Amino acid sequence: MDFIATILFLALVISSTKALDPCGPQPDDSDLLVIPIYGKCSPFNPPKPDSSFNTVMNMASKDPARVKYLSSLVAQKTTAVPIASGQQVLNIGNYIVRVKIGTPGQLMFMVLDTSNDVAWVPCSGCNGCSATTFSPNTSSTYGSLDCGLPQCAQVRGLSCPATGSAACSFNQSYGGDSSFSANLVRDSLGLANDIVPDFAFGCINVISGGSVPPQGLLGLGRGPMSLISQSGALYSGVFSYCRVQVPIAPEYLAFNPNTGAGTIIDSGTVVTRFVQPIYKAIRDEFVKHVKGPFTAIGVFDTCFDATAEAEAPLITLHFEALSMPLPMENSFLHTSAGSRACLAIAPVPNNVNAAMNVIANLQQQNHRILFDVINSRLGIAREACN
Template sequence: SWVNTVITMASKDPERLKYLSTLADQKTTAVPIAPGQQVLKIANYVVRVKLGTPGQQMFMVLDTSNDAAWVPCSGCTGCSSTTFLPNASTTLGSLDCSEAQCSQVRGFSCPATGSSACLFNQSYGGDSSLAATLVQDAITLANDVIPGFTFGCINAVSGGSIPPQGLLGLGRGPISLISQAGAMYSGVFSYCLPSFKSYYFSGSLKLGPVGQPKSIRTTPLLRNPHRPSLYYVNLTGVSVGRIKVPIPSEQLVFDPNTGAGTIIDSGTVITRFVQPVYFAIRDEFRKQVNGPISSLGAFDTCFAATNEAEAPAVTLHFEGLNLVLPMENSLIHSSSGSV
């Protein structure tokens, strides 16, 4: 009845007022980040958040190339043992196919007529997929509580690449965290990733314009209409040691007409180039390292750790910025004693 509808709406007002009051509270929101290797035995970075009321802690993968957030829910087929318990939350809300958010999530499925829960299917990591139901609930980021956050409640997964405790999408699309919390954070965020060797949540995802780093070097984030959710940068070249690698400009150029270019993606573990660019960088690196080269799995330029001192630094040249990669970001030590 109308009376019951009004009562239900009114019961949610205190939570909404609390949220609105935070919009005027100018403070820094820093959500802890840790390397997933130490926390979940995965190679991605994870953020510590809480979902529902009372909050249930989840370690969600930080992913700037995805929009939707999703977590494994109780009863999920093929999921990890740690799941979100919808029935334990007093603020969980359902979303049906008539809601605008349903059409904003990639892979949604709805009947031609009638109303039903908003279901969606997505692939992830190249070899995995998930089936989920779109829902709403509170999400807690550090001390900020955002009511009515839209995310997917995973019902089933296949493959081995689905993050065990879910994913937090920070893309540019309308259903990402950055868009949903636009009133609170003004679409501004930065993140500082800790060493992959760190055992602690020593990194941070900073949300909102207050408290952002001041003394930084920057390169513009570009928009590409062919892939509007992604963050593009203008990579103009690569150097190995003191040698600028000869790479044809058309293999790196940002082109909004085709979707070509370089993206920043926190969810991809290893930086990847198109094959001709990678081969040119690899061959120059091999030239400057003394000793025999071997392969190990996906890595085709392995050498003895005794030659590590000969390894040249790799510099990425962006528009207005030259980024020299620390050796930790270029070399991986294997258990066999090679690099």
């Protein structure tokens, strides 16, 4: 399969790689470490981490808002391919990456989001920002961008005068309870050993609310301001990441560009969501093979005694020219005590597009997910990302 072979020729491979210091800079010049935001390598890891099950449940509590946001994106615009572009932001930051901005490079841990097109970081002197900020005054490659430049027209929430030249300023809301103001600027962006020169991003000067990612956001969407678009020939519009059969009518999974119906792959949603006909078919087949009784825990309505897990059938997601079998660790979550297991799939929330499915990051873990943005292709391969 040519999309799998493409992996061998990637200029940028985003993955969890092995090194002597798993939390230190990676020696491979093609690898960028993707860090779970509550993982041991994250500066945002709480001093007393919760159990893995409770952490997942807490993160999954944001999923309904995330799925509703994604539904609004695909419904408000038409596209010929099932890779939508995000022009809004939502407070879902499950993974971060270590990047360096400026010359010399200043280390920042930015939230990674495949559904957003923008990048922004808190800058020195910012009101309401965290202690870690980017300092433009100490970078020899920093430059401001004014309202007359074409990049400025791509920014949502633009605040420019009708006439004259001024700094390209913009305001954006974030997560429903936060907002920020920023100026569009440019500087070098360091990813592993690669440098993206003159990268345009928002330099935040005011934050209101507590949901804005403390050290910024890096968007990997299809828009002109995303990392993939601005990096040009460096990555050729291709990137991938690797995250640590019931017969169903194909039309439930097919993408409809006019209605937003179909299936998308998202890095910010925790639990895979299927429309009711698909979810019911999976659950009904599942309970035929696994001994009950079944109870509900949070968003999961198919939890059972963990000793019955060996009876569970294999779940496989079928795409055109590709099948994705889900190993047991991608299919179930276990309670903190280990006595109960839950089918790690849920129905689409009632208040969103009833025809849209989301394949989320629990099911993507230990798979290489490849996005060929230029050619609008997707590749999936099993890989031991851990």
